Amino acid sequence: MKTEAISASEMKAIDKNAVYFGMSPLQLMENAGACVSDVIFNYLNPGGRSQILKTADSANDWVIFFAGLGNNGGDTFVAARHLSGQDIRSMIILLGEKAHIKTEESQKNYALLEHDKNVSLFEIRSESELENFFLENEKIIGSDSCGNSRIVLVDGIFGTGFLGPAKGLEKKAIDLIHSQKKNKNVFVLSVDIPSGLEPEPKIKSARHSRSKDSIVVADATVTFHQMKTFLQAKDAAVYTGKIFVKPIGIPFAADVCFGPGNLENLYVRDKKSHKGDSGKVLIIGGGPYTGAPALAGMAALKAGADIVTVAVPKPAFEAVAAFSPNLIVKKLSADILCDADLPVLSVLIAAHDAVVIGPGLGADPKTISTVSKIIPLCKKVIADADALQPEIFEIIQKLKLQTKLPKNKDPAKEESEESKPEKTRTEKAGMEKTEIILTPHRGEFLRILKYLKFPKAEKFEESDLEELVLDVCRRLDVTLLLKGPTDLISDGKRIRRNLTGNPAMSVGGTGDVLSGIAGGLFTKNSAFESAGCAAFVCGCAGDQAFLKAGNSLLATDVILEIPDVFIQASGSDFQQKKNESGKNKRTSKQNTDSSKQNTDSDSKDGTENEISEESEMDEDRQEKLMEIMKRIKPKSQKSKIPPKHPNPEKNLFMK
Ligand SMILES: NC(=O)C1=CN([C@@H]2O[C@H](COP(=O)(O)OP(=O)(O)OC[C@H]3O[C@@H](n4cnc5c(N)ncnc54)[C@H](OP(=O)(O)O)[C@@H]3O)[C@@H](O)[C@H]2O)[C@@H](O)CC1
Numbered sequence: 001m002k003t004e005a006i007s008a009s010e011m012k013a014i015d016k017n018a019v020y021f022g023m024s025p026l027q028l029m030e031n032a033g034a035c036v037s038d039v040i041f042n043y044l045n046p047g048g049r050s051q052i053l054k055t056a057d058s059a060n061d062w063v064i065f066f067a068g069l070g071n072n073g074g075d076t077f078v079a080a081r082h083l084s085g086q087d088i089r090s091m092i093i094l095l096g097e098k099a100h101i102k103t104e105e106s107q108k109n110y111a112l113l114e115h116d117k118n119v120s121l122f123e124i125r126s127e128s129e130l131e132n133f134f135l136e137n138e139k140i141i142g143s144d145s146c147g148n149s150r151i152v153l154v155d156g157i158f159g160t161g162f163l164g165p166a167k168g169l170e171k172k173a174i175d176l177i178h179s180q181k182k183n184k185n186v187f188v189l190s191v192d193i194p195s196g197l198e199p200e201p202k203i204k205s206a207r208h209s210r211s212k213d214s215i216v217v218a219d220a221t222v223t224f225h226q227m228k229t230f231l232q233a234k235d236a237a238v239y240t241g242k243i244f245v246k247p248i249g250i251p252f253a254a255d256v257c258f259g260p261g262n263l264e265n266l267y268v269r270d271k272k273s274h275k276g277d278s279g280k281v282l283i284i285g286g287g288p289y290t291g292a293p294a295l296a297g298m299a300a301l302k303a304g305a306d307i308v309t310v311a312v313p314k315p316a317f318e319a320v321a322a323f324s325p326n327l328i329v330k331k332l333s334a335d336i337l338c339d340a341d342l343p344v345l346s347v348l349i350a351a352h353d354a355v356v357i358g359p360g361l362g363a364d365p366k367t368i369s370t371v372s373k374i375i376p377l378c379k380k381v382i383a384d385a386d387a388l389q390p391e392i393f394e395i396i397q398k399l400k401l402q403t404k405l406p407k408n409k410d411p412a413k414e415e416s417e418e419s420k421p422e423k424t425r426t427e428k429a430g431m432e433k434t435e436i437i438l439t440p441h442r443g444e445f446l447r448i449l450k451y452l453k454f455p456k457a458e459k460f461e462e463s464d465l466e467e468l469v470l471d472v473c474r475r476l477d478v479t480l481l482l483k484g485p486t487d488l489i490s491d492g493k494r495i496r497r498n499l500t501g502n503p504a505m506s507v508g509g510t511g512d513v514l515s516g517i518a519g520g521l522f523t524k525n526s527a528f529e530s531a532g533c534a535a536f537v538c539g540c541a542g543d544q545a546f547l548k549a550g551n552s553l554l555a556t557d558v559i560l561e562i563p564d565v566f567i568q569a570s571g572s573d574f575q576q577k578k579n580e581s582g583k584n585k586r587t588s589k590q591n592t593d594s595s596k597q598n599t600d601s602d603s604k605d606g607t608e609n610e611i612s613e614e615s616e617m618d619e620d621r622q623e624k625l626m627e628i629m630k631r632i633k634p635k636s637q638k639s640k641i642p643p644k645h646p647n648p649e650k651n652l653f654m655k
Pocket residue numbers: 012015016025028029030032068069070071072073074075102103157158159160161162163164165166167170191192193224248
């Protein structure tokens with residue numbers, strides 16, 4: 001079981017990724033509901049299954065589920081069915097009409113209870129109906145009149161879909177749960193989260209303030225998969241009671257790979273946003289090549305950036321300008337990028353949110369020297385392709401050593417006013433540190449290892465790769481997207497994989513598309529999320545393009561598919577693409593023979609990766625997963641403190 005806590009939106013992403021990797025929402029709900037029923041069962045039978053004692057009092061035990069119309073309520077329907085199978089009777093107080101249950105899974109699970117002799121169903125439509133219901137059933141629910149029999153009140157009113165404040169019927173239900181707390185026989189169990197507690201309050205106002213009145217105060221909360229940060233918050237303990245974290249069978253890949261769920265947590269355009277508010281990207285590239293910066297620019301636009309400026313040396317200007325009227329193209333002073341361009345570029349950098357530097361730039365020493373002066377000027381920068389050189393790693397390492405200074409001045413303004421590019425942003429008072437993403441393929445990654453003098457730089461085992469990636473990120477203080485059949489994404493603290501993409505993407509230009517998408521996302525999102533989501537989107541777009549174009553896939557085909565990936569990922573039924581026909585196969589021979597177009601040589605697999613066998617996409621993905629599973633070492637159990645009681649639930653329930 002994972003010990004670290006995650007946020008509600010991270011959990012939502014994992015849930016969605018689980019569905020993407022093939023698990024149905026119904027299965028997830030089944031597992032969640034079964035966990036709830038287990039906790040209730042253990043409370044009612046502290047001796048365990050072998051010692052179920054049916055006494056006169058226990059015959060009067062009741063489990064009363066308060067169920068909302070969302071999936072939190074759905075979990076309670078499953079729990080009631082599982083308890084019924086163990087002869088534990090319950091009542092479901094549905095807060096609304098069954099016709100208004102929001103999701104298909106909840107509806108199905110509700111319908112399964114309709115002929116269950118151990119479950120009584122009540123549809124409550126209004127506050128007064130709820131009040132009357134309590135009065136009519138006072139013998140069961142209310143007061144201490146029930147001797148030693150126990151009552152479990154299960155709060156399935158709101159889960160992670162709650163947006164405060166609670167009002168109306170739901171608020172009334174929370175009030176009634178409060179009123180029963182004084183009864184010593186009553187045990188309140190919250191499902192996933194005490195209802196009324198907002199997992200991620202968006203606005204801090206009195207409306208959202210935590211008041212005991214509008215939040216269930218539970219004796220225990222059973223939450224799923226992993227501990228949640230909001231349940232651990234200082235002021236949350238009073239509501240949660242004891243927290244049980246229960247696994248619900250989330251598939252391994254959903255946890256360790258990027259998927260459509262991660263896209264849900266990206267920046268969303270504000271309804272009132274103006275031109276430029278949703279991101280401005282500057283691409284600095286081209287010279288020897290013309291296609292690469294144009295592809296990166298178009299991909300950045302398709303990833304959602306409002307404005308993309310492509311700054312190119314003279315020879316590339318005409319071609320890039322003719323590529324698309326959607327790009328703003330700035331002609332630089334010479335045939336290659338050089339120091340003479342620094343004043344102009346520093347102004348452009350200040351006017352954009354993120355910079356992508358490298359695509360098609362060439363590796364002339366003068367160019368690389370200029371790149372090393374550009375990087376410190378950027379707030380956010382992605383160094384790709386030709387920009388991945390030892391001189392650049394050196395400047396990145398120097399940046400790491402600079403002290404992080406307070407963010408009390410506008411770096412963009414200051415830079416443009418002074419136009420002194422040789423002075424780094426961080427050297428000036430009040431400036432933020434440069435955030436950097438590197439996007440190497442295997443060959444470029446080896447270059448980084450050699451620069452950092454890793455003992456294993458020449459030859460390393462595949463099983464060491466993830467540790468090496470983490471280590472490089474820490475030593476350079478960067479986020480790394482290592483491209484390969486399985487992409488690895490790390491910021492030095494965490495590492496995740498991306499399984500999308502296919503061997504046909506070894507065609508020239510796909511790396512530029514990837515860095516462009518990452519640039520578009522980076523304008524408004526964190527480096528880690530931008531790099532990982534870019535890898536996922538680019539690979540999916542490539543997979544879709546592959547189904548249409550097969551081995552004739554081009555980088556421009558991938559760009560065309562980007563919008564569809566975002567649209568599909570926002571739906572609830574996006575699943576891994578399967579190569580159903582199996583006819584679109586590509587061999588390494590075809591890959592290496594493919595013409596490189598008019599772009600740089602960046603590719604999905606990198607120069608040192610060879611694909612030796614014919615491959616089919618979904619089989620390929622299964623293999624990738626198997627590899628990852630082998631590489632992830634189980635955490636050492638030694639440091640774990642043994643639990644005080646072998647059965648913590650039993651410990652809690654013994655009053
Ligand atoms: N995702 C998964 O795969 C899994 C999820 N699982 C379970 O699902 C839970 C999340 O389910 P969920 O997303 O349906 O949200 P949940 O909290 O039940 O419903 C919210 C409902 O309340 C409503 N509503 C909101 N605010 C309101 C207000 N102030 N006052 C009044 N109404 C308000 C809102 O209505 P709407 O605004 O949409 O009209 C919506 O109908 C999660 O916590 C876990 O228990 C498990 O099964 C495992 C797998």
